[in-house]
Amino acid sequence: MAAPIRERPVVSSVQAGDLVIVWNSPEARSTESQDWWMGEVLCVEDSGQDPQASRLLQVVDVDTGLVCLVNEDQIQQVRLPIHTPFTAL
Secondary structure, eight states: OOOOOOOOOGGGGOOTTOEEEEESSGGGGGTTOOOEEEEEEEEEEOOTTOTTSOOEEEEEETTTOOEEEEEGGGEEEOOOOTTOOOOOO
């Protein structure tokens, strides 16, 4: 019996330069956990020959500068509106 085909996570569009939330575990994404950090994607490693395999992303923590290799299941993409008006100081 063939293994069920796993759907790709929504973050399959993440690319270098994107801001992301990195959860310490995939399960934390669906809870109100505060166990996360913000990072910038440096590079996305292809999963090779298996298109259903999770990709690894090299992400730098924007607070500490620490570079980590994380599974795409731990990532939530941050979307910033392009036309956000600047407020006067």
